[in-house]
Amino acid sequence: MHLKHMKRIFVSLALPLLAATIAPAAGAPFISEGNVPMAMGFERVTVASGLEHPWSLDWLPDGSIIVTERPGRVRLIRNGALEPRPLSGVPEVFDSGQGGLLDVALHPRFAENRLVYFTYAHGSRLANRTRLARARLEGATLQGWQVLFEVSQTKIGTQHFGSRILWLPDGTLLISIGDGGNPPVSLGGALIRRQAQNKASHLGKILRLTDDGTIPKDNPFADARDAAGEVWSLGHRNIQGLAWDPIRTKIWASEHGALGGDELNLLKGGENHGWPAVTYSREYVLGLKISDAVSAPGMVDPVVVWTPAIAPSGLVVYTADKYPDWRGDLFAGGLVSQDVRRIDLDEEGRVLGEESLRMGARVRDVRQGPDGLLYVLTDEDSGRLIRLEPRPGGGETAP
Secondary structure (H helix, E strand, O other): OOHHHHHHHHHHHOOOOOHHHOOOOOOOOEEEOOOOOEOOOEEEEEEEEEEOOEEEEEEOOOOOEEEEEOOOEEEEEEOOEEOOOOOEOOOOOOOOOOOOEEEEEEOOOHHHHOEEEEEEEEEEOOEEEEEEEEEEEEOOEEEEEEEEEEOOOOEOOOOOOOOOEEEOOOOOEEEEEOOOOOOOOEEOOEEHHHHHHOOOOOOOEEEEEOOOOOOOOOOOOOOOOOOOOOEEEEOOOOEEEEEEEOOOOEEEEEEOOEEEOEEEEEEOOOOEOOOOOOOOOEOOOOOOEOOOOOOOOOOOOOOEEEOOOOOEEEEEEOOOOOOHHHOOOEEEEEOOOOEEEEEEEOOOOOEEEEEEEEOOOOEEEEEEOOOOOEEEEEOOOOEEEEEEEEOOOOOEOOO
8 A cells, every 4th residue: 555545544543643634624724723743754955055045946957956046146056066156147136125036947948948037026115016037048147138027016115026937838837926015005095915806906916928928818817808918816915836736737826824824725717816805814913804704705715724824935746756655745835934844635635734844944945856856945144955855764854
C-alpha cells in the first residue's frame, strides 16, 4: 500500500490526537487555528546566503538559479555559489514597504527566446502601481527591457502590489494584483479595497494576459462593457502565491487576509472570491469585523482559512518523488509563521490536514527544483536559499 494511503488510514483512526488537522464537513473551509503538527523527515541545506530580501526564483536550463531582490537587483546562483555582481539592465523600481522588484518567471520557451518576465512596483509613494515587463537574458545583461502591462489606476502608499506570475499550459499567464492597501488608503472617496469588487479596476484581481501583454480573446470579461478585459477573477485582497496543479488540473492561490483570515483558494475564470464583501478577516484597528458575512451566494468560499494569520507567500504543488508521501500536496510559505505549511490533499484536492516545516525565518517563496527537491527563500536583510533534503530515519534539523 502506498505511504500516502496508509497515512490517510492512520489519520482517520486518530481523530482525538489530530483534531486540528482533520478536514471539516464537505463544502466548508478548513479552518486552521494554530497548534499545527511539525513535519519530520527532512533537513535544511543552505544553497546561498547574503541575498537582500529575495522575493522569487526560477531555474535556467543550465541549472543556474535566477533570483530577484526586492531593492531592485537580479542575481544568479551558479554551481551552488552566488555570483558577486547583479545582472545589468534592470530599471529603477519603487523600493519601499512591500514594493520593489518582485516576481520572476522564465518564458515557457526560454530556451528559444531567452525571455524573462518580471513584476515590480513603479512610481512614488504618492502614485504607484504594479507593472509586468520582460527582457532577454544575454550573458550578465537583461537586454531590451519592455513594459508589457501596468495597472490602470495609481495608488498611494507602499502596500498590496501582488504580484505572482503563473504560466498556464495554454501559454497565457496569470498575474495577481493587490487591492491597493489598508484603511485609510482611499480612491475616489471610498476605501481603495472596494476596488476588488469593481470589475472595471485591475486592483484586487487576478489578470490573464498573452505573453506579449495583450488580452486573450477568451477572457471571461473580454467583451464586457463594465469590466477591464484583463480581469480573470475578482474579490482578492493580496495574492502572493499562485500554483498550477498538473495532477488535478487546478489553479491554487494563497492570499493575505488582514487580522487573521488568510486564505487558500481554488481559482476559476470569472469567479468572485468575495473580498471585502465577505471575509473571515478583521480590521487591524480594534479587531472590528470587516464584514458580517463570511460567505454569500455568487461568491466562492476559500478552501483553507488561516486564523491566526500565517501571511502566506509562495506556493507550489509538489509533483516529484523525492518525498514520496508528499506528492500531490501543497506547500505554502509563511512570513509571519516563519515556516512552510504542507497542506495535505487527497486525490480530488480536498484538504485532510496540514503540517509545519519550521524555517526560523520569514518565508517569501517556495519552489520545486528540477532535481525534485523543495527550495525555500527567506525574506531577510541577509536572506537565504534553502534546499530541503529528505532525512532518513525521520526527525528534522534545527533552523
